[in-house]
Amino acid sequence: MQTDDILVNALGGLVRIRFDFSDQQFDEARWGKLRGPWSDAMPGNDPTPAVEDIVAELLWAFPDDDGLPGSVAELSTHTTLAAIEAQRGRLLMLHAAGIAHPSGQVLAFIGPSGRGKTTLARNLGAKYGYVTDETVGIEADGRVHPYRKPLSVIRPGEAYKEQLAPSGLGLGALPSAPLALAGLVLVSRLDGFSGAAAIGTLGLCEALVAIVPEISYLADMNKPLQTIASHVARCGAIRQVTYGEASEVLPLVPQLLAWEQPEAWEAVLPTEETAGVRSPLAPESYLLAPVLDAVEAxxxxxxxxxxxxxxVLDGVGPLVWRSLCEGRNFASLAQAVERQFGAPPEQKLEEAVVGILSTLADAGLLVRVPAA
Structure with missing residues (x-):
């Protein structure tokens, strides 16, 4: 079995793609079509610090001419999955497009598949450095690892998207400066949007609802919400850009790179002494359900x-959650609610508090425990 390989610099590690030629005769032109899309991600063409560790390996069958387009497209997908799997639990990996200013400042444009991130990366990457159109990998200290994978381009009449190297599309090289996260931007591309592209600032808790689904291997991360909040505190408030055409975002990049004061935040999690509260209106207790993380801002x-x-808890919800995390009993919790919000006008205080506890239980954040 003849094999050869491609080394890809992906998210702070090397992915080695090995090719099995046992069923196909080696063809230099076909080999070039497999290697070409990855040329910008090969370590020798990447100015980021050299990576020595091979974190993942793929063995790929060398395709014939008929299977080449599909093989090139599928290889891109499998390489991405291998790179993400290798860094699970270590990096914050956002489903995002990334571009880099010559200073090394990186903007991550976050959004689900089909939201136009690749088109955005092509437009912005024509002026700035192309970091990725797929996954932005971020270290705890804010350093960003590039993933200069091929971009997928739709060709009319073709069953598979063509995979092209960033440089082949005229996208910018990475700066020589170290890459560091400078902004988290939620993408809101609206078909038929006729207004001028606009930037909005989001509160941390509001933004987390949109960001969390776009994180790879979230459950493997230590304190994921606190991790995101720490990055926000370092790089500035979370923005949202609303636009119709990707070209409209380019003039907004300087403003997106400008630092904006984020909200102060703190973790709000149960203490070891938390035992739950007993309802005075029914023979049951409410215990905090296991959660992965919680922050207040x-x-x-x-x-x-x-x-x-x-x-996202609002109104009296944050006070109740904090009180439960601090291990208060029902009477102390009710007093705290009355001090901050006053007595409810249409029902007894105890009934109102039990109603809040019941709502949190219905949401899965508390567990009802019947009396023995």
Missing amino acids: GGLTAVLDGNRMVH
Whole structure:
């Protein structure tokens, strides 16, 4: 079996793609079509610090001419999955497009598939350095690892998207300066949008609802909400850019790179002494359900449950959550609610508090425990 390989610099590690030629005769032209799309991600063509560790390996069958387009496209997908799998639990990996200013400042444009990130990367990458159109990998200290994978381009009448190297599309090289996260931007591309492209600032808890689904291997991360909040505190408030055409975003990049004061935040999690509260109106107790993380900012509390869903508590919810995390009993909790919000006008205080506890239980954040 004849084999050869391609080394790809992906998210702070090397992925080695090995090719099996046992069923196909080696063809230099076909080999070039397999290697060409990855040329900008090969270590020798990447100015980021050299990576020595091979974190993942793929063995790929050398395709014939008929299977070449599909093989090139599928190889890109499998390489991405291998790179992400290798860094699970270590990096914050956002489903995002990334571009880099010559200073090394990186903007991550976050959004689900089909939101136009590749088109955005092509437009912005014509002036700035192309970091990725797929996954932005971020270290705890804000350093960004590039993934200069091929971009997928639709060709009329073709079953598979063509995979092209960034440089082949005229996209910018990475700066020589170290890459560091400078902004998190939620993408809101609206078909038929007729207004001018606009930037909005989002509160942390509000933004977490949109960001959390776009994180790879979220449950493997240590304190994922706190990790995001720490990055926000370092790089500035989370923005959202609303636009119709990607070209409209280019003039906004300097403003997106400008630092804006983020909200102060703190973690709000159960203490070891938390035992739950007993309802005086029914023979049951309410215990905090296991959660992955929780943070408070701007008068709201974002709680990440065991199913990786973010719940945003407002009104009296943050006070109740904090009180439960601090281990208060029912009487102390009710007093805290009355001090901050006053007595409810249409029902007894105890009934109102039990109603809040019941709502949190219905959301899966508390567990009802019947009396023995």
